[in-house]
Amino acid sequence: MWSILSQAAQFLWPVAITLFLIKLYQWWEFPHARFPPGPRGIPYIGSPISNTKLRSEVIKDMEKTYGPVIGGKLMGINTVVLNRFQDIHDAFTKQGSVISDRPKMHVLNDVNQGYGLLEKNYDATCKVHRKFGSSFFKGFLCSAMKIEDISANESRYFIEELMKQAPGVPIDLRPKFYNITANVISRITLGRRFDYDDPTFKKIVKASTEALGDAKDMKLMFVCMVFGVLRYVPPFRYAYQRYLAMHQEILDFIEQKIDEHKENFDPNDVKDFIDAFLKQQKFGPIKYQPHFNNAELRGFVKDLFFAGTETSSNTLSWAVAILLHNPEYMEKMQKEIDSVLGPDEPLTLSHRDSMPMSCAIIQEVMRYRTLVQLGVPHTTSKDVDFKQFCMPKNTIVNANLWAVHNNPELWDKPHEFNPHRHLDENGHFVASPYVIPFGIGLRRCLGERIAKTGIFLFLTSLLRYFTLLPDPTAKKLPEIDSGVQLIVYSPFVYKVVLQKRLQN
Numbered sequence: 001m002w003s004i005l006s007q008a009a010q011f012l013w014p015v016a017i018t019l020f021l022i023k024l025y026q027w028w029e030f031p032h033a034r035f036p037p038g039p040r041g042i043p044y045i046g047s048p049i050s051n052t053k054l055r056s057e058v059i060k061d062m063e064k065t066y067g068p069v070i071g072g073k074l075m076g077i078n079t080v081v082l083n084r085f086q087d088i089h090d091a092f093t094k095q096g097s098v099i100s101d102r103p104k105m106h107v108l109n110d111v112n113q114g115y116g117l118l119e120k121n122y123d124a125t126c127k128v129h130r131k132f133g134s135s136f137f138k139g140f141l142c143s144a145m146k147i148e149d150i151s152a153n154e155s156r157y158f159i160e161e162l163m164k165q166a167p168g169v170p171i172d173l174r175p176k177f178y179n180i181t182a183n184v185i186s187r188i189t190l191g192r193r194f195d196y197d198d199p200t201f202k203k204i205v206k207a208s209t210e211a212l213g214d215a216k217d218m219k220l221m222f223v224c225m226v227f228g229v230l231r232y233v234p235p236f237r238y239a240y241q242r243y244l245a246m247h248q249e250i251l252d253f254i255e256q257k258i259d260e261h262k263e264n265f266d267p268n269d270v271k272d273f274i275d276a277f278l279k280q281q282k283f284g285p286i287k288y289q290p291h292f293n294n295a296e297l298r299g300f301v302k303d304l305f306f307a308g309t310e311t312s313s314n315t316l317s318w319a320v321a322i323l324l325h326n327p328e329y330m331e332k333m334q335k336e337i338d339s340v341l342g343p344d345e346p347l348t349l350s351h352r353d354s355m356p357m358s359c360a361i362i363q364e365v366m367r368y369r370t371l372v373q374l375g376v377p378h379t380t381s382k383d384v385d386f387k388q389f390c391m392p393k394n395t396i397v398n399a400n401l402w403a404v405h406n407n408p409e410l411w412d413k414p415h416e417f418n419p420h421r422h423l424d425e426n427g428h429f430v431a432s433p434y435v436i437p438f439g440i441g442l443r444r445c446l447g448e449r450i451a452k453t454g455i456f457l458f459l460t461s462l463l464r465y466f467t468l469l470p471d472p473t474a475k476k477l478p479e480i481d482s483g484v485q486l487i488v489y490s491p492f493v494y495k496v497v498l499q500k501r502l503q504n
């Protein structure tokens, strides 16, 4: 008996090792003869990605060896990165119907359970919700609520809050930026703003800006995102449970607000996003009604907080850091603001047309420090022929927005901060089609208008009332050549001194 078993074992070992090697090779091998070229990297793990250099910059550098469409495997998943504007445009617009799904990440899915827009495949509900959201943000479904008025109103609270700061004491503006951007979304979706120290509001802001938990939990959660099974194993499990509880609390809060809206619902008086959604639920075309259920509404509202708070506020944080390095542009902006506005005249969005330098500075900030460097990942919904390549079904497709913003064929000396590149010979602002921080195509950012309105009104208000000075206790100016690289690229924490120019 033993001798038979040992003979079988002698035979089985080489078979097992061969099978293992075949499996390993399959992880490593490219999935299709026409899969885009790129580094094969380590089996399973995929291409090693530098931690010291920007991921987007490393991938752009690979262009010299492999060309602008780069293929590889990350954690065993077929991944393609597009480095050129035209390729991103063609993939997400012309072939958008088959390259607009989203990859499934257990950790994110466990919170939203497939509801909400961000993680949805490009299915019927996604299309209906995008159409609804975009009409709503343009003001078509709720004429009483204007995004510019909401942002202008919030900027007054913002300035009032800053006026209370002790003179000369360095402060971190980032939490203030979180508050104002989250309050704009709150006013749009829930119909109300909060005091900045309201405990519920603080929880919303925390869940929206520390979506994976505090710094300690975030590291563990990042590992869980890649190796989903670890979320059941301590110490990852504890971080995961805290993460779920934090998000569940916000979802419950939104649910409670939806119930309150239902109680007071008047179809002739749509006051906010929830009301507009409920109106579609009750009175919209029958064929669309299944897409307008409560779980979707809850997920959609949560996504708006999540997608809108960290992005806009970090753009403002980069803007302030960059202006501290380039005080001549701060001065130009202030001169422009003073020349357009009388001392007591309220700032509105309509003033933007008379402020080309401010618009150029904001557009250059968005180019110079690309916020979502590799975009939000898309996936292919079937095998897709793209240029001379084939991207099999479920391939992750990333748009390297950073590479477009730093392409020397599009920009002269792209590594320099130069707002003048966005002004024509008459000093008029030129909106560039190649500045694409919001992505392009069928999944393009839904909040672009909200973001651009808020960033303009908040930054111009800030510079109208204050001159920003470096923190005298810091050894150097805020770092602008590197930052924290997660999905959003944010500056390291820094402080700034506010010197009053005007009284509120």
Ligand code: HEM
Pocket: 092, 117, 118, 119, 130, 185, 303, 304, 305, 307, 308, 309, 311, 312, 315, 371, 372, 375, 376, 377, 378, 437, 438, 439, 440, 442, 443, 444, 445, 446, 447, 448, 450, 451
């Ligand atoms: C500077 C600020 C912002 C930047 C740079 C930004 C950038 C982006 C990017 C790159 C995407 C992915 C596009 C794609 O998949 O191809 C996206 C998606 C999205 N953004 Fe923004 N965003 C900003 C602000 C906002 C705001 C203020 C909101 C809402 C209040 C918002 C809501 C969304 C939503 C809902 C999506 C998902 C769209 C979908 O999956 O179909 N974003 N954003």
